[in-house]
Amino acid sequence: MIEASFAILAGLFFATAVYLMLAQSLIRVLLGIVTLGNGVNLLIFTAGRIGREAPPVIAEGFTAPAVAVANPLPQALILTAIVISFSLFAFILVLAFRGYEMLGTDDVSHMRHSEPRATLPPLGN
Amino acid sequence: MSGKLLAASFFALAWVVFGGGPTFGNLLFGGLLGLAVALLVPSPGRRSAGSEFRLLPALRLLLRFPLDIWLSGWRVAKLVLSPAMPVRPALLELPLRLEGEGRIALLANMITLTPGTLTVDVLGEADKRLLIHALDAPDVEAAKAEIRDGFERMILDAWGRGGPSP
Amino acid sequence: MVILSLDLANPPAWLLVAPALLPLAGAGVLVALGRSPRLAGPIALIVLALALLADATLLRSVLLHGPASVTMGDWPPPFGISFAADTLGALFAVFAKLSAAAVAWAALGDEDARADQGFFVFLLVTVAGVSGAFLTGDVFNLYVWFEVFVIGSFGLVGLARTAEALDGAIKYAVLNLVGTTLFLIAIGLLYGAFGTLNMADIARKAPGVAQAGAPLGALALLFLLAFATKAAVFPLQFWLPASYPTATPLTAALFGGLLTKVGVYAMLKVVVMLMPAAGAEWSGLISAAACLTMLFGALGALAQDDLRRTAGFLVIAGVGTMLAGIATGDRTGLAGTVFYAVQSMAATSALFILVGAIGKAGGVSLQALGGLSHRSTLLAGCALVLALTIAGLPPGSGLWPKVLLVESSLAADRPYLTAAILASSLVLILALGRMFMLAFWRPAPPGAMAADRADERVTVTAPLAVLVSVGLVLGLWPEPFAQAAFSAADGLIDPSRLIDVVFPEGAAP
Amino acid sequence: MAAFPLVFFLPFIAAVFAPFLVRTPGGVWALPLILLLDFGLLAGHAPAIAAGEVLTGALAWAPSLRLSLSWRLDGLSLAFALVIAGIGVLVAIYAAAYLADDVRRGRFFAVLMAFAGAMQGLVLADSFFLMFVFWELTAITSFLLIGHSPWREEARRAALQAWIVTGAGGLALLAGLVLLGLASGAESFSELLPATGRLAETPLLEPALLMILIAAFTKSAQVPFHFWLPNAMEAPTPVSAYLHSATMVKAGVYLLLRLQPVLGSEAGWTTLLPIFGAATLVIGAGLALAQRDLKLMLAYSTVASLGQLVMLAGIGTKAALAAATLYFLAHALFKGALFMLVGVLDVAAGTRDATVLSGWRRNLPWSFLAGILAAASMAGLPLTVGFLAKEEVFLALSEAPVAATALTIAGLIGNAGLVAVAYLVGIRPFIGVQQPGEGKRAATIGLTLGPVVLAIAGVVLGLATGALHETLTTPMTSAAYGEPAVVTIGPVPHLGLPLLLSVSALALGLALALSFGRWREVWSSAARRVSLLGPDRGYDTVLRGGVLMAAGIANALQNGSMRFYLGVVFVLFAGVLLLPLGMGPGWPEWPGLAAFALHEWATMLVAAFGLFAIAVARSRVVAIAAVGLQGFALAVLFLLFGAPDLAFTQFMIEILSVVILTLALTRLNLAPPDQRTSAQRLFDLPVAVACGVGVIVMLLAVTRLPFDPALSEFFNARSYLDAHGRNVVNVIIVDFRGLDTLGEIAVVMTAGLAIFAVMRIRRQMRAAGGR
Amino acid sequence: MTESFLQVCLHLSLVLLGVSLVFTALRVVLGPTLADRVLALDTLSVLAIGFVGVYALASGLFVLFDIALGLAAASFLSTAAFARFIRSRRVRAPQPAEAGGKP
């Protein structure tokens, strides 16, 4: 079953993505995000069942695919997903780049400016 | 302006090639698209290209070039596959007679495309020189001469020196 | 006028898509025009007003004549993408638009909002995404609309100019991206099991697919995980306290009002409605999460000195309350969740606008604040009503959902859930009471107050007053909204009316 | 009957107009008139109620929330409502005078009127949730009234403390009412009362009872929840007279009396109420005598009185309920009078210190008269309604079915204390040597009217027992008892144990009062030392501790480390994928690999290699380069398995991702090592592997199911014929599911704009010299 | 008969391309300098063009062919971008420390 091996590959993608996203450097987290996106696309492609069929293109002179064709729907979904995750990745990349410049580091553990050691509120009335 | 028109017609041709043959639709649309792309793309002074163009040398160049690629390609292949890999790289600095940017770029690309030689950069302002890396060139001067009399000569014959672009 | 001559019995196709596409078109126009930030505000407000009108008309049609559906491109469902407006979606859409319009109005007079013409584009895109999510009847299309409002919100947090705001933005972006990716993974697996993406079709096929041995339990849990991240349910709420406080007050006002509610909406639509049996399996887990979220939110709010962070934790406490209704899953509980979500859209946006105003008046640290009641009685009045609303006390609108949720949790024999609801309410009363007393009643420390009256400009007080009065109307005259909430709950428990309207003659796919 | 819903709204109407009335000269007097009208409307129903009728009715408010503006007028609610309205009138007059020159009068009267409306609504409400709404409103208005002068920290502390304690009680009330509703199916008291039979079996009764008791004990300041009441004395005196003695604090007692017919027979009821009541009575009285400030003395004596009422409600016999009814009426009158009296003294003498005030009878003759009569009623002297109450109390205590002696002794001690307080507040300040006090203002008619009227009423009711019982006490006792219960006690004292007990209480009280000066110091310092462990200090420690604990929790979890946040997400992700399958249907069986061609293996190998390379890459530059590999391999896979459009887009996006990655990271100094510590790796690896395995398992579990190709077949069949396109995938994107693409390109446009905005802000800030 | 010759050539080509794919992948990771990796990535695109071409011939689906052109365009841009990245890094960062490093 082709899906089995693709499942394993998808598993590898996810494992790598998770490992990268837990990294210390924001750059590696970004790479993890790219890997995660690839992994999800492979997952959707596999979920749509895979066979050795031709691309879903109707040949000249036919009004419908003459031969068994690959499932077109997941391909369309993945196309949408690829472009969306690329757009989001591009933004986060630029944000991280801006963050590096402004916070002076890409080390995630040093990036705590948004949540400083919370000061206690007044304890009286 | 003639530069723009030349570019437009070239891109129109490109559209016809992509669009699958010179049908009426392709020609019409190709023309429009070619013009639009030509306007979008800053075409440098192609003006000087046309003035001194001679067909015969250009044809000789067109035939000679693929042959050169094939021969030196074979040479480099033998070199890479031989166990000892007798490689004697050299960095040549070739003073140029050509002046037009287009012509210099053409020469540089032809040198890069023929395996064994790679144009790294164009040095200097007035006295333009090509910095070329040769994979196996025991005799530096011989290598320079081979290019000077080979490709540069052919381009000079076909298109002349070419003035500096406006 | 076109709208008046509308036949509400079967609403025209454009009415179902207008709420989402109008703001999107508005954004397109602003981007195309580009150059004039000054015009961006008014245009955005007009677009939102029109969209709100469409939303209200759609809600009226749904309440009077039941759900409506249209499939894009005139393709037969489930092949094309269907929009299905049921009471739940239409109700959420109206209140979300109301909050967004108020924020846009407030933004007209706000320097950092006007400073960057991107603000109104991102606002419109976010609203378009949220409205699309509420009205779509296709689960992948729901994902797409999620991404639309996510990128809109990215744009807004991207306008960060300080280190804290930028760090908050990065955390918001990475964690929310993971959230929507979890949603996409769940959709991939769902498509693998069901072979369809149309929600009505999924609801129809769920029993059969379950029999075929599909791991619907795991799938439902995966959806819950994804939406829990979007809704900031504990322990997935980390992104919220990092980003809401550091974003500009109006950005936080828009987020507070809309974003977590979309997460809750998705839980209701996808898990409660589409996979009831699978969802019910996890009701124990959900109620535990609800308790933890309520308590974490309330305690978090009590512990902050920075009013902005307090407001962030209050949102989380609200999410826990909404989750309690999903945990019990009965008619009263779901109605409680819907009612709470709807009223908290207005209340939370008002809260952040208020915090923004207080920030301009005397800063956001409770240690340094004081004497605001002398400065502006309107602000003090709004603050008090908001505190009562969020703590779930009369005359605020937060009371009725709390009553419903207490009823539902006790009827479902879940005393610990009731205890959590009541305990978090008590902590909220303590937190909000302290906040109000320290900021408004305590005499102002010398020189703490800003000289200029930026906090009292009409573009701050007017939208604030409108949102607070929405809360008062819901509090004093809850009947129509309670009825809508119950009809939304009925629609979730028995989606057959929705299925019939999407597949009129019960057409087989 | 149309008059009735109006009664609900009258005080609120007054509240709305109060700020304007106060500003217009003489307008303030309209407020007591409105309450008087309210009182009249209610009194109009007295004959019908006396005849045993029960008036109920409702206005629809929110039927789907089981909420209606419904009322139930019977002896109990009428008596309470009359007290609320009656004393309200006098307090309004008194407040108009007392706060004549207070700049925030408008706000004060608006809230006071709102309180009156809420309190009246509470006692008249029939629907459970309506009562709950009014209950919470009284807590909120009390918060605002106590915080009338918020610049003082003690006032703020008292206001919040009162709101928290009574608020907690309110929440318990909600739970209790819902539980009662669930147990009986009733939505209102009218439906609940007849349903007593069905209540017995349900397990919900105990929790319901517990919740109701918490609500009552917090609202009616029973020990240990009593500490908020004395602190509430921070409020202006009219508020103390009205809310914190006559009305609001009685709400808990009302709740108990209202539910007595239903819950009275429960074991929890008959044991807890007497115990808490008696304890509160004795402790309240004791603490009262430890005070120097007359107002605090009255506050603690009110705590004691509330204890007595709770105790009587606990006993539940006809006599006990009659005693409770009488004492409720008597207390309302004499305590209201004494509080206002103390206000007058405060205004006239500038102090409320019991040990200083003396000889004010000449300056304040009318106040002295009121003091004597009120003190007499409080002490239970004959000819006053207090005497009737005292007799019934001791009768009830002596005949109590359980622990009669203990209760009687407690009653004796408690009441003795109250007698002492009566003397110390009502009599002592007026007798003895007149000393010069630098009073602020003369005691105007407005100030003295209230105390005098109430004091006289105490005597009038004490004498006209026939009319009193017929109109007020019998109907109220019957309502509380659940069956008709006639109250007959006459004004003439008759020999018997109750008389003996009340005389001894009187004697003991007088002895204490006269020797007050000698032992007060010792006793109050002892009381102060004990109170250190008391609930009031406890409240502060709980509050501070609560905030510190909350801060601890919030900062520990919300610690700012994105790695921690992502760690939680992925642990849950792995759990969600693995646990349900583990628990549920079990792992999907391994379907076996298909036969792949060499180039297919090579491509998968390269993908795996790329993933491995990026994971172990020591430097980020290597990682960036390696990310291209996995994308490429995936694109080739799509190409090999019939997805050309996908391959095309994946190739392009892959390359452009790498391009943007490099363009953006030009500036970053990627050299410094960022390797994980081995501890981090110990966590990251298992989580990553678990997520990977989880995905594999779920994918296998899903792909082994039969696939329904309906959608794909439709797209393949209709793509050319209906949508004019041969490339099915592209047709799906632009036509069949065009809306997805519309959303998608909106994302793309917005992302571009967002990036442009970030870079523009970067340029602006760097131009301005920032970073 | 000659069809089988063509098929053999195509399969052989796929194998050759597969092998060079692995070689190129090795260079991407080995490096040592970033320029080496960019060169390898550029060769990857060329490999992909080869793949597409051969696969199109093998499967008869010339519809795939345009991918090759798109690839050529994109790979050119990526190499140009990397070149710019390498050059500008010199201006800011000294010779990359990992020049001689092994993964």
Next chain:
Amino acid sequence: MSTLIFRACAPLIVGLMLVFSVFVLLRGHNEPGGGFIGGLIAGAAFAALGMAFGTDAVRRALRVHPTAIAGYGLLAALLSGLPSLFLGQPFMTGIWYETTILGSYLALSTVLVFDIGVFLIVAGTFTSIALSLEEDGE
């Protein structure tokens, strides 16, 4: 990285890429391609142009800000869905007009307008991203 050779060849390379991108766009309905990939290639072309001649040259050549192009693209996509609404059909119902003029088959449709909208957005956005990143590089 603006070098002599690059500047000389860039117009040719970019021109070819733009023509190719329009080709990929127009035939996407029948063969792999379409608005996305076309847009990406066009975006890549302008990015390359930016590298060769600098970002200001590209902005001048485009005459309109790239993000505005994306804005017009979104409006085109939205407008392509409207005509069907006026005909009482659901949003984005395809309306087709097919003829053959002088031997060339011509198919105009709202779906094509939608795909052109997609093309403009992707091209405009990617160009904008590339330019704002390149601008930073100089």
Next chain:
Amino acid sequence: MTDDILNILVGVLVLAGSCFVLVAGVGLLRLPDLFSRMHAASKAGALGSGFVLLGVAFGSGDPDVTLRALAGIVFVLVTTPVAAHLLAKAALDTGQRPWAVAGSTAAAKGTLENPRVETRSGP
């Protein structure tokens, strides 16, 4: 008849192309430094893909594809050298020295922007 010749031609072309790509792959691994490897790589770019594209041009039997294949060859012939040039210049500018280089005075004197840093990585 003509089909057989065509098939053979296409087979040879594709095979040749693949061989040249393989040579490039080997060259990438075996050659000592970046610049020498670039020779191998640019050869793959030009000859390798060129031949395969020629194979497709002849083998497709569809004039449209043939035209596009030829256009592809033109495009590759223009972009490959420019890309090679940009990469080589960038490497040289950032101090990466070709291995064991003879001849060029400029390189020797290090007149380029920065000092000579010998990078030597064995084959």
